Amino acid sequence: MKIARYKKAQKTLSFYRNNFGFREPYQILIDATFCQTALIFQISIKDQIPKYFQAETILVTTQCIILEAESLGAKVQGATNIVKQFLVHKCGHEKAPKNGIACIKSMIKNNRYVIATQDRELQDYLRKKPGQPIMYLHKKTPVLEQPSELSRKTVEFKLNESFKFGTADEKKLVAIKKSEGIPVAERDAQPKLKKKKKKQPNPLSCKKKKKKPGSSAAPKKASIDSIQDKTIGKKKRKRVKVPTHIKEILQSDK
Ligand SMILES: [Zn+2]
Structure with a gap:
């Protein structure tokens, strides 16, 4: 079971790597809700995330996230202590801190972070952003969510556009599609080849004329x-x- 879970995560990671430019070390942007759940189920984020990704990871947070956790006081003190252990990335709100969700929303523009959150509302928002990886804890188990329908569609669209305009190596793209488990329709894979075949007999028909x-x-x-x-x-x-x-x-x- 565990191996299957890791493999699934690897497949998802390679989707983001190949299609959206994610690179190792993967930067995991963690909010306080994630830390709170980790605390409840007594798992070590620092141990479990790199193990789950089977790759080098950098665990980061923002000042806004820390300040919000601190403002909630004693009831989330444990989570606050955990989130404070991570690297603090600049979010640009240093002078006017935002709430955690607003801060994360502003941090996803360049597809740099895997967002680790238990906040359902934020997860729903992130699913509408093509190429945005989301992770959460299912009890003790870290889960890197599979790419959203929108992310997959975006990749399909990009690939089809490339086929139409011939801007990239077709074989490579088909290989990527296949490796990512995206179904390769025969129409997608062969339109150019068919056209070429049709072009070849043309000189013959010219002779007839x-x-x-x-x-x-x-x-x-x-x-x-x-x-x-x-x-x-x-x-x-x-x-x-x-x-x-x-x-x-x-x-x-x-
Ligand atoms: Zn911020």
């Missing part, structure tokens, strides 16, 4: 055709492949 106006350009063929017309008759006329030695005989007869 040349026949009518270009009789002077191909006098040998024209003469053979005219002979065939006379002998076979127009209605029953079929294309017959004339061997070169017969062609020569026909030419000399003329």
Whole structure:
């Protein structure tokens, strides 16, 4: 069970890595609600998160989050103590602190952080932001939520656009799609190839067209055709492949 859980997390991480530029060490922005739940279920965030990600992680928070936790007083003192242990990233609200949710909302613009929160309202908000990873605690268990429908759709759209305009290596994109478990429709994978196949016969069809106006350009063929017309008759006329030695005989007869 545990291994399956780690694998799932790895798959989700690689989705964000490949499509939204997330890189190791992963920065986990943690709020006080997450710390409070960790405290209730007595898990160590510092131990469990890197273990769950199986990667280097940096646990961060903001001054706004710390100040809000402090303002709630003794009832969340334990959570406040935990959140204070993390690296404090600048959020730009140093002069006028915001509440934790507003602060986090302002921190997600550049897709830099995995947001670790138990706040349902904030989670719902984050799900509407393409490429925004969310994690929470399910009792004792850390869970990196699978990419939202919107994130997946955004990636699909980007890939399709790339196919349309040919701006990226198709094979690479299809490989990424497959590795991320995104279904690759045959239509997505092959439109260009099909077009190429259609383009190849074009020169042949050009030759056919040349026949009518270009009789002077191909006098040998024209003469053979005219002979065939006379002998076979127009209605029953079929294309017959004339061997070169017969062609020569026909030419000399003329
Ligand atoms: Zn802030």
